[in-house]
Amino acid sequence: MQRYASIVVFFATVAVVLLFWAVVPGGWTAAGATDYQRYYLPVAQNLSAGRGLVALDGEPAIRYPPGFPLLLTGLLQTARWTGTSVELWIQGFTLLAMGGAAVVLYFLARMIVGTWGALGTVVLWMTYPFNLWLTRQPSSEILFFPLFYAALLFVGKILWGDWRRDWTAVGAGVLMGCAILVRPIALLGGGLLAVIPFVLCWRKGIRQWAATAVLILVGNGLVILPWEIWVWRKTGQWILVSSVGSEAMLDGLTCALVTRGYRNRLEVSPRIAELMEAAAQRWQQGELGTSGEIVWFLAEQCEQRPFSVLRLLGWKMARAWYGTDAQHKGEQWILAIQVGYLFLIAWGGYHLWYSGHVGREWIFFSSMVVLYFWAMTTISLSILRYMVPVTGLLFVLAGFNLELLLKRRQ
Secondary structure, three states: OHHHHHHHHHHHHHHHHHHHHHHOOOOOOOOOOHHHHHHHHHHHHHHHOOOOOEOOOOOEOOOOOOHHHHHHHHHHHHHHHHOOOHHHHHHHHHHHHHHHHHHHHHHHHHHHHHHHHHHHHHHHHHHOHHHHHHOOOOOHHHHHHHHHHHHHHHHHHHHHOOOOHHHHHHHHHHHHHHHHOOOHHHOOHHHHHHHHHHHHHHHHOHHHHHHHHHHHHHHHHHHHHHHHHHHHHHHOOOOOOOOOHHHHHHHHHHOOOOOOOOOOOOOOOHHHHHHHHHHHHHHHOOOOOOHHHHHHHHHHHHHHOHHHHHHHHHHHHHHOOOOOOOOOOOHHHHHHHHHHHHHHHHHHHHHHHOOOHHHHHHHHHHHHHHHHHHHHHHHOOOOHHHOHHHHHHHHHHHHHHHHHHHHHHO
């Protein structure tokens, strides 16, 4: 069974995605992918035409990292050589990436919760409605999924497998670096992967695990530093992977009031509304243009109205699990679905904690990664889309319910 399970997982995932496209209204479309149309596709077209890594205005394309535009460039060239549409190749890549991500997640989960638990994990992941929703249009998350899960698999093989520690550590750093150049939310992911194994295993040999952490960081730097150097040479400034950081933070501070032409206004408490209005006024006055100015503004607000800041923080933390960018009125249904999944995760996590040291180590490992993404989502725009990749790690806990059920029946 184990020999063919990965093949079954791959094709089952592809079948589920195809079925979703067939039944969801509108099917697969590029029409609503604003980032794709306004940024990613034009950058890829410029690269394909030999004009370099530049945006529509001819300036260096540093708003987002280059991972997704580079992929699109390859797909554009392939479409041109074969005389087919680029949309067809994006759909094909989506199927390949989703199937590959499911297989990687299966192998990762199998180390923790066994074969049946791993199958339960990937069944939850491949049918997760908010995973499937991301496949409806060109999305950088689709490329991020397999890279991110592969980096975690490499670290898992160091902790609970039998792969060579040195090269596996470098590989984990390289894979996480590639994931960072696709989705800047993973900016500190390399450091996180270096710290977590060291915290878990430092008693087994502090020098040995310190060396492993350094190798992960080296692999991470090998991928990210060339991008940072290129940006510095083109612009004369250092950025943290992407130049959109302060804009995302400001967007998260004003999202309930500033609709940007496509959002619904949200009803929030008067204290939160006052804080957002103050941020919007500062922005209109030409302030809050950098991350430092935003942090200083929040520090001032903490002194003047600390309870308002706490209310805003709690509201944003909650919205990270159900919020949408368009702020649809039906977000309460998303919340209801999420509560159901979180119940399965909590129930499986309870039993996994008492299953042995590997289960406890995975709970710690996955919790640190989820908390990091949760914090980054809360700092910026609090929407579920940013949390979807790490939900797969929590499904490992929920998948353990199936392993436990089968053992009890036996």
